[in-house]
Amino acid sequence: MSIIGQTEDGKRRWVFAQSVKGRFQKLHRISGWILMAILLGTPWINIGGQPVLRMDLAGRRLFVVGATFTPHDAIFIVLILLSLAFGLFFFTSLYGRMWCGYACPQTVFLEELIRPIEKLIQGDRSARKQLASKRWSGEWWRKQLAVWAIYLALAVGLSLSLMGFFVDPRLLWTGGASTAAYGLTTFFAGTLFLDFAWFREQFCIYLCPYARFQGALTDDHSLNVMYRVSVSEPRATSRQRKAEPEVQHGACIDCKKCVVVCPTGIDIRDGFQLECIGCARCVDACTEVMLKVDNQPSLVQYSSVAAQQGQPSKKLRPRTFAYGGLLTALSAAFFILLAGRHPIEANLNRMPGTLYTVDADGWVRNTFFLQVTNNSGAEGPVPVQVDLRGLEGAELVMPSLELSSTESTRIPVVVRMPPSNDADRTRSFELELSTDFDRVTVGGTFKSGTSEVN
Ligand code: SF4
Ligand code: SF4
Structure with a gap:
């Protein structure tokens, strides 16, 4: 038995596909x-x-x-x-x-x-x-x-x-x-x-x-290039037809035009094959033949197994x-995530092991780590402006921030508050990070002790 693409002795069967129009x-x-x-x-x-x-x-x-x-x-x-x-x-x-x-x-x-x-x-x-x-x-x-x-x-x-x-x-x-x-x-x-x-x-x-x-x-309802067996078989050349006038032959005149144009060298008349790339060269070849011979549609068409068996084709x-x-x-997941995506990403976490300390000048100090990532494709370093919101009279101490595209950094950030008797022990604040193309906020809490804040 020969394998597709190989000769009987296992060598490559070279395909010389004939040109076709259609x-x-x-x-x-x-x-x-x-x-x-x-x-x-x-x-x-x-x-x-x-x-x-x-x-x-x-x-x-x-x-x-x-x-x-x-x-x-x-x-x-x-x-x-x-x-x-x-x-x-x-x-x-x-x-x-x-x-x-x-x-x-x-x-x-x-x-x-x-x-x-x-x-x-x-x-x-x-x-x-x-x-x-x-x-x-x-x-x-x-x-x-x-x-x-x-x-x-x-x-x-x-x-x-x-x-x-x-x-x-x-x-x-x-x-x-x-x-x-x-x-x-x-x-x-x-x-x-x-x-x-x-x-x-x-x-x-x-x-x-x-x-x-x-x-x-x-499956049986998918569209594929298929040979219309019911109208085409039994195939016969014109010589065979003349020699057997009593036999009822199908429409295929066995001209092999559909075979010689095939770029993978298969015979679509043998049924659906995995080697068929659905290029429809054979459909156009047979259309040309059938127009000349019988003026009927191509014997090879885009169809489905179900349609060939006379069943209605189901799309859904x-x-x-x-x-x-x-x-x-x-x-949907991609677009929803994309809509909520920021080119600048930031996280603020309290420095482990510390709630607050009191500086020599009496101000209360909270120390955090700010993690910032530049997910933009912007060329060159991007300066990031950081502003403190929600803590009146507070001071933000941190180094200037600049990030290249795809760069991620973690920097220490200090928030200081003057002594105050009115202050709640825990107060919320926000850091607003702004660049030319984005603005994001991250939240944090400022901790103090009443005994120290006075
Ligand atoms: S559709 Fe293309 S690959 Fe498939 S049998 Fe026809 S000519 Fe060959
Ligand atoms: S081109 Fe059409 S008629 Fe010729 S062999 Fe192929 S199916 Fe038969």
């Missing part, structure tokens, strides 16, 4: 170029002086549409990642492998960049198969080196764009970034080049983790409720 390929082209424009353009866009989306690894900051998250905001990063994961589960349960077919970078790069270049230089399927049979010949080297040179240039350009989500692209593209950044770019470029030139569909078949848990995310099912509910809850 409405789903147009959709691919549109979504693919929009996504590539987002990939190339986003790293260059700033909002309020901050990148619209960047994970600044060196500065340990994540910029997302004007908000800056630091390691102290781990909960936000966890919520973002969980929301993305459950968003993917939710859409997979409804629409099958739309991600693979239309949005996965692997599919987008191969469909919109690599296959058109390959076709331009080496020709379509039969020309490429012929070229492969002349391996190591002068023509093979010429055409192979030409596509490899372009793949390498694309791999470097795409890797630099990808790194723009981690390092300022103005530095990256002008040679001003760190050695580590260029090291990572080289690694990404090497990986992409290997993928374009050699690995390709093997990634989807053997490596992609998302493909592995498709079975757990979809327990799993869509579960994934959708979790997605909604996680997104």
